[in-house]
Amino acid sequence: xxxxxxxxxxxxxxxxxxxxxxxxxxxxxxxxxxxxxxxxxxxxxxxxxxxxxxxxxxxxxxxxxxxxxxxxxxxxxxxxxxxxxxxxxxxxxxxxxxxxxxxxxxxxxxxxxxxxxxxxxxxxxxxxxxxxxxxxxxxxxxxxxxxxxxxxxxxxxxxxxxxxxxxxxxxxxxxxxxxxxxxxxxxxxxxxxxxxxxxxxxxxxxxxxxxxxxxxxxxxxxxxxxxxxxxxxxxxxxxxxxxxxxxxxxxxxxxxxxxxxxxxxxxxxxxxxxxxxxxxxxxxxxxxxxxxxxxxxxxxxxxxxxxxxxxxxxx
Amino acid sequence: xxxxxxxxxxxxxxxxxxxxxxxxxxxxxxxxxxxxxxxxxxxxxxxxxxxxxxxxxxxxxxxxxxxxxxxxxxxxxxxxxxxxxxxxxxxxxxxxxxxxxxxxxxxxxxxxxxxxxxxxxxxxxxxxxxxxxxxxxxxxxxxxxxxxxxxxxxxxxxxxxxxxxxxxxxxxxxxxxxxxxxxxxxxxxxxxxxxxxxxxxxxxxxxxxxxxxxxxxxxxxxxxxxxxxxxxxxxxxxxxxxxxxxxxxxxxxxxxxxxxxxxxxxxxxxxxxxxxxxxxxxxxxxxxxxxx
Numbered sequence: 116x117x118x119x120x121x122x123x124x125x126x127x128x129x130x131x132x133x134x135x136x137x138x139x140x141x142x143x144x145x146x147x148x149x150x151x152x153x154x155x156x157x158x159x160x161x162x163x164x165x166x167x168x169x170x171x172x173x174x175x176x177x178x179x180x181x182x183x184x185x186x187x188x189x190x191x192x193x194x195x196x197x198x199x200x201x202x203x204x205x206x207x208x209x210x211x212x213x214x215x216x217x218x219x220x221x222x223x224x225x226x227x228x229x230x231x232x233x234x235x236x237x238x239x240x241x242x243x244x245x246x247x248x249x250x251x252x253x254x255x256x257x258x259x260x261x262x263x264x265x266x267x268x269x270x271x272x273x274x275x276x277x278x279x280x281x282x283x284x285x286x287x288x289x290x291x292x293x294x295x296x297x298x299x300x301x302x303x304x305x306x307x308x309x310x311x312x313x314x315x316x317x318x319x320x321x322x323x324x325x326x327x328x329x330x331x332x333x334x335x336x337x338x339x340x341x342x343x344x345x346x347x348x349x350x351x352x353x354x355x356x357x358x359x360x361x362x363x364x365x366x367x368x369x370x371x372x373x374x375x376x377x378x379x380x381x382x383x384x385x386x387x388x389x390x391x392x393x394x395x396x397x398x399x400x401x402x403x404x405x406x407x408x409x410x411x412x413x414x415x416x417x418x419x420x421x422x423x424x425x426x427x428x429x430x
Numbered sequence: 431x432x433x434x435x436x437x438x439x440x441x442x443x444x445x446x447x448x449x450x451x452x453x454x455x456x457x458x459x460x461x462x463x464x465x466x467x468x469x470x471x472x473x474x475x476x477x478x479x480x481x482x483x484x485x486x487x488x489x490x491x492x493x494x495x496x497x498x499x500x501x502x503x504x505x506x507x508x509x510x511x512x513x514x515x516x517x518x519x520x521x522x523x524x525x526x527x528x529x530x531x532x533x534x535x536x537x538x539x540x541x542x543x544x545x546x547x548x549x550x551x552x553x554x555x556x557x558x559x560x561x562x563x564x565x566x567x568x569x570x571x572x573x574x575x576x577x578x579x580x581x582x583x584x585x586x587x588x589x590x591x592x593x594x595x596x597x598x599x600x601x602x603x604x605x606x607x608x609x610x611x612x613x614x615x616x617x618x619x620x621x622x623x624x625x626x627x628x629x630x631x632x633x634x635x636x637x638x639x640x641x642x643x644x645x646x647x648x649x650x651x652x653x654x655x656x657x658x659x660x661x662x663x664x665x666x667x668x669x670x671x672x673x674x675x676x677x678x679x680x681x682x683x684x685x686x687x688x689x690x691x692x693x694x695x696x697x698x699x700x701x702x703x704x705x706x707x708x709x710x711x712x713x714x715x716x717x718x719x720x721x722x
Contacts (some may be wrong), residue, residue, distance in 0.1 A: 130564075138573070272473075272684045299493070370568050385569070408566075
């Protein structure tokens with residue numbers, strides 16, 4: 116058990132190192148001099164040279180990577196070129212929007228998907244099943260950011276119930292802040308819910324067909340109880356797996372949805388950094404997102420151990 | 431996976447359900463095929479004919495609703511929405527198809543290589559897949575865009591790179607199953623090399639799965655391309671794309687809601703078409719995955 120855990124952690128660290136190296140290499144190997152990009156047309160040879168030195172671009176590649184890595188490990192992500200403040204602070208500031216948004220979206224998608232998926236599996240090939248199948252196909256096909264636009268169109272522009280975007284900040288109170296995140300979270304959650312509904316349905320059906328459920332039913336366990344006591348808990352493993360795999364799409368969706376609703380989150384920070392050619396900020400945000408996806412999948416791996424006792428014995 | 435055993439006697443309920451599913455599969459296949467055929471035809475048509483040149487500005491006629499000016503109205507610069515949607519179909523489809531073909535080729539190559547070599551090669555490649563999969567196309571397009579500039583090639587590369595791990599994973603697991611079969615082991619024992627086995631036995635057996643996966647990935651590629659161009663990371667203006675039409679529509683939500691509705695419908699319809707086509711193909715071609 117501890118051996119397994121240690122191996123998982125080692126693999127997590129290796130993956131994180133690999134992704135940081137990849138991002139660093141991409142930014143470095145591709146043509147385009149960050150200093151020149153950041154200075155734009157105002158560059159003179161002297162300012163270019165000075166910025167190169169400031170960014171450490173005159174150092175060899177490996178040294179630069181190691182010093183960036185050491186900085187990341189100690190929470191020093193470098194200075195933003197346009198804002199003139201530490202990137203770590205910028206990310207922390209934006210994280211309080213993006214993380215609650217993502218969390219809310221996951222919660223919502225699970226709250227939509229599990230009942231729909233179970234209902235669909237319980238009445239296989241019924242009208243309910245067909246309707247849910249159709250609905251989940253729709254959810255998957257519809258771009259989340261477009262759902263966001265439509266929500267704004269209906270609830271802000273037509274009804275005038277909620278502001279069309281923006282974020283009051285948590286200091287304005289938990290409720291107004293959460294209120295500003297509800298529509299974006301719905302937009303973000305629907306495509307996820309579509310995928311999760313299908314996974315829940317097929318997982319529940321699979322478990323219901325297994326011998327132990329058949330035995331329990333033969334011994335007189337009502338179908339309802341078999342469903343909720345056996346099928347649903349067992350179906351959680353694939354659902355959680357997909358939730359982890361989908362996290363990378365959730366991040367991508369968050370970048371888009373933040374843009375629709377004018378939320379000052381990490382995705383917008385990265386886009387602003389791109390348009391202001393603030394390469395360091397972009398590099399750090401991309402690394403942060405990638406690390407988030409990897410850690411999320413690591414946690415999913417760990418959750419198997421909690422959800423599926425059979426795996427604990429394996430090494 | 432006991433359902434694979436041929437000795438299981440067919441049961442009434444099961445054969446009926448199977449028949450129903452087959453019918454459903456064909457229904458999906460046809461619906462998806464028709465939708466994609468329709469969108470594809472429009473995309474091709476846009477190469478030779480559109481009602482108006484999509485970039486033609488008629489400021490006097492700006493923000494006219496559907497049927498008031500042209501079939502689907504005009505945008506904030508008085509451009510014909512129907513013409514823009516048509517050219518947008520071509521732009522979306524061509525980027526998605528190119529990206530998926532590139533990703534599928536690279537991913538399949540990687541997948542069959544992993545299945546043939548195993549060992550440390552497999553471990554490293556699969557870990558590399560996780561790493562690439564952790565950087566969604568929107569983020570890689572930003573990195574590439576910062577250095578190379580945004581545009582069609584950047585969008586295609588960003589989407590294609592993300593497709594590689596998906597295809598590598600699907601191919602590797604399918605190929606490993608083929609490798610575990612007795613006749614492949616026999617061929618190996620008879621001295622057939624890894625590359626020969628891959629070409630003679632593995633690829634023909636997994637081709638269906640790759641085709642199914644590619645169809646489904648096309649839907650995802652359409653969604654991703656729309657997202658990229660919504661953020662200004664896709665094709666450069668003035669080329670009309672569904673994503674940028676939506677981005678432009680944001681400012682005029684109150685006055686011209688059709689500008690926000692129509693391109694989204696086009697995206698959703700295309701993705702739905704590819705997904706149904708993929709589902710139908712899977713039910714038809716890949717009996718193991720049936721009913722999932």
